[in-house]
Amino acid sequence: MAAFPVPAGASHRAAGTARSGGASRAVTRTISDDPLGGTVRRTVLPSGLRVLTEAIPAMRSVSFGIWVAVGSRDETGPQAGAAHFLEHLLFKGTNKRSALDISSGIEAVGGETNAFTTKEYTCYYARVLDEDLPLAIDVMCDLVADSVLDPADVETERGVILEEIAMHDDEPGDEVHDLFARAVYGDHPLGRLISGTEETVTPMTRRQIQGFYRRRYTAPQIVIAAAGNLDHAAVVKLVRQALRGTPLDTDPASPAPHRSSTPAVRTKPATTLVEPKETEQAHVILGCPGIDRLDDRRFALGVLNNVLGGGMSSRLFQEIREQRGLAYSVYSYASQYADSGLFAVYAGCAPGKVDEVLELTRAELARVAADGLTEAEVARGKGMSKGSFVLGLEDTGSRMSRLAKGELLYGDLMPVDELLSRVDAVTVADVNALAAELLGRPMSLAVVGPFGRDDFSTR
Numbered sequence: 001m002a003a004f005p006v007p008a009g010a011s012h013r014a015a016g017t018a019r020s021g022g023a024s025r026a027v028t029r030t031i032s033d034d035p036l037g038g039t040v041r042r043t044v045l046p047s048g049l050r051v052l053t054e055a056i057p058a059m060r061s062v063s064f065g066i067w068v069a070v071g072s073r074d075e076t077g078p079q080a081g082a083a084h085f086l087e088h089l090l091f092k093g094t095n096k097r098s099a100l101d102i103s104s105g106i107e108a109v110g111g112e113t114n115a116f117t118t119k120e121y122t123c124y125y126a127r128v129l130d131e132d133l134p135l136a137i138d139v140m141c142d143l144v145a146d147s148v149l150d151p152a153d154v155e156t157e158r159g160v161i162l163e164e165i166a167m168h169d170d171e172p173g174d175e176v177h178d179l180f181a182r183a184v185y186g187d188h189p190l191g192r193l194i195s196g197t198e199e200t201v202t203p204m205t206r207r208q209i210q211g212f213y214r215r216r217y218t219a220p221q222i223v224i225a226a227a228g229n230l231d232h233a234a235v236v237k238l239v240r241q242a243l244r245g246t247p248l249d250t251d252p253a254s255p256a257p258h259r260s261s262t263p264a265v266r267t268k269p270a271t272t273l274v275e276p277k278e279t280e281q282a283h284v285i286l287g288c289p290g291i292d293r294l295d296d297r298r299f300a301l302g303v304l305n306n307v308l309g310g311g312m313s314s315r316l317f318q319e320i321r322e323q324r325g326l327a328y329s330v331y332s333y334a335s336q337y338a339d340s341g342l343f344a345v346y347a348g349c350a351p352g353k354v355d356e357v358l359e360l361t362r363a364e365l366a367r368v369a370a371d372g373l374t375e376a377e378v379a380r381g382k383g384m385s386k387g388s389f390v391l392g393l394e395d396t397g398s399r400m401s402r403l404a405k406g407e408l409l410y411g412d413l414m415p416v417d418e419l420l421s422r423v424d425a426v427t428v429a430d431v432n433a434l435a436a437e438l439l440g441r442p443m444s445l446a447v448v449g450p451f452g453r454d455d456f457s458t459r
Contacts, residue, residue, distance in 0.1 A: 026236065032415050040403065040413060041232040048220030048253035049243075051236050052403040052413075054227040056396065062133045062228030063396040065125035066144045067404040069223075069256060070216040072196075073119045073189035073337075081196015082212045084117040085161060085204060090124065091115070092153040094146045097139070099153075105139055113140070117194055120259060120337060121408060127397060130229035134238055141242035144222075149213065154206045162202070165195050172448040173329075173348060175275065176283040180344060180446035183273045184289060188265060190337060219248050220256040223408045227399035258411045259338035261294045267340070270442035274453045282351045282449030286361055287344025288441040293336035293409065299422050300430040301334055301343070301438075303381035307373050307431075308332045308364070309345055311384060315368070316345060320360055326353050338409070343438055351450050362443070369439035372432030381431070385423045390416070 028043040031052075038056040045051065075082050091113075092099045106113050111128035124144055126136040168174055178193055185191030195201075226235055243249050267289045291297055309316040309332025320330045327349040335342040345365070347357050373381070392398050393416070406413035414422075447456060 026240075028232075028236070031413055038227075038399075039232075042407070043232070043236045044255060045219070045236075045240065046252045047248065047250045048218075048255045049222050049224065049239075049248065050255055050407055051224045051226075051232075051239055052407055053225070053230055053232045053235050054399050054403055055230055055232065056228055056399070059228045059396055060130055061127060061396055062130050062136070062226055062230050063125060063127045063400040064133065064136045064140060064226045065123055065224070065400050065404055066140055067223045067225065067408050068122045068124075068144070068217055069120070069221045069259065069408055070122055071118050071120040072192060072194040074216065075189060075192075075212075077187075078200060079204075079208065079212065080192050080200040081161070081194075082204065082209055083122055083216075084195050085157065085201065086209055086213055087115050087117045087122055087124075088157045088161060089149050089153060089209065090143045090147040092157065093148055093150060094142045095148060096142055096146070102139055102143055105135060109135065111136060119190055119194060123401075123404070125397070125400070133226070133228075133230060133235070137235070137238045138242045141224075141239060141246075141248075144217065145243055145246035145248040147213070149206055149210050151206050154209065158201060158204070161195065162198060165193075165198060165201065168193075168195065172275075172277055172279050172281075172283045175277075176285050176346070176446050176448040179273050179275055179448060180285040180287060180444065181342070183271050183444040183446050184267050184287075184342060185265065185340075186268045190265060190340060214247065217248075218256075219250050220253050222248070223404050225400045225404035225407070227403060228396040258409055261292050261339045263339070264292070265337075265340035268444075270444045272445040272456050273447070274451055274456055275446075275448045276451055276453060277448055279449050281348050282354045282447065282451070283346070283348050284354060284358065284449075285344050285346050285446045286358065286365075286443050287342060288438065288443050290334050290341030290343035290438065291336065292339050292341050294338070295336075295341075297430070297434050298334075298336060299385075300426050300434045302385045302423070303378055303426050304368075304373070304431050304435055304438075305332050305334050305343070306381040306384040307377045308368060310381075313380070315364055316361065319364060320347065320357060324356075324360070326357050326360070330357075354447070354449070358445075365439045365443075368435050370436075372435055373428065375428050378426070378428045378431050382423050382426060386420050389419065389423075 026043050026045050031040040031042050033039045038054045040054045043051045070083055072083050109132040111126055113126045115124040126140050128136045182191045316330050320326050327347045330347040332345045345361050349357050
């Protein structure tokens with residue numbers, strides 16, 4: 001779904017319902033009654049916290065998530081890794097529950113909980129049977145709103161996170177993506193590791209993490225989303241009960257606006273970064289700055305990405321793997337942020353085949369930039385986009401994520417039919433104009449493998 005988010009400026013709410021305006025009562029609105037989904041409703045609590053639900057009576061489960069508009073890009077240099085560190089710590093205990101109480105309470109009813117941190121937001125979620133939703137709401141709201149951050153737990157999780165960082169360093173296929181982000185963004189927070197580094201995590205104190213927690217985890221920055229067999233009014237009531245008396249039960253406020261797209265992030269000139277590592281396979285990424293998530297051309301970008309390297313029928317897969325057998329894995333991808341983006345091609349191949357893989361990749365990118373895609377290719381790319389989006393809505397977790405991302409990242413939710421229409425409206429000229437601009441940009445290169453740091457200076 002990431003390739004086809006909600007468009008900027010497309011509002012489906014009546015004027016005046018997007019903000020509580022400091023009122024003392026909650027404001028509720030039905031956003032949509034989608035024939036391809038369920039009824040979506042949105043309530044803004046007086047504190048500025050937002051609750052969105054999608055009622056799907058045919059389901060017997062519910063996915064419940066708490067999304068915070070805080071990620072690794074919101075950290076200062078010395079704080080690098082604080083958002084991820086905090087994500088770990090919130091599961092370690094609250095004033096009402098121990099870490100075991102949190103995990104066993106959900107597992108006892110067959111449910112599951114987890115969390116993840118990105119560069120722009122953090123999510124805590126649970127999936128349970130519909131009858132166990134009250135338990136999930138109480139547990140998840142408790143851990144996000146009222147964690148104690150015990151000093152002993154800070155030290156325990158510090159060790160866990162340092163092991164996670166070390167494990168990441170042992171995965172060159174993951175490491176190369178971080179190296180590429182650094183090649184494009186340099187010292188900007190978008191170029192840093194979400195987990196932080198050993199140098200930043202080791203000295204981080206409980207006081208620093210606690211300060212980050214209370215400054216950043218505020219009601220206006222939080223979106224709660226749920227999808228499945230549920231009643232919206234009941235969910236809102238349970239959320240309010242769970243948050244009563246916690247640090248998120250605050251004075252009236254308006255929801256925080258979504259992250260601004262201006263000013264745009266300044267990227268580095270095209271460069272090459274090599275991380276020497278004795279691996280059996282070389283991992284390479286060739287790419288450039290892309291477009292931000294509010295850019296209307298993102299629908300065309302999704303089509304371009306599908307045709308170029310988005311599947312087994314894509315140009316790069318057919319040329320590099322199927323016809324020449326040079327790599328097991330080769331694909332293109334686009335990442336989009338509020339004020340920037342990336343477009344890149346990844347390949348994993350034998351070290352001796354790197355030059356040929358890079359030559360073929362550069363040639364294909366240049367060919368598409370110069371000649372564009374055919375009408376048949378664009379039609380196929382549009383079909384892939386629509387199919388993957390709709391099939392991705394087959395479970396409650398995906399629907400819950402769609403609600404939260406629409407609200408948190410765009411301030412609105414696009415109906416499924418409208419989104420599919422936006423993809424259908426993409427023309428061959430749209431795709432080829434974007435390809436000419438994007439693929440004609442100077443390319444940065446990131447390499448992890450058995451090479452010297454200067455081995456690619458002339459390649």
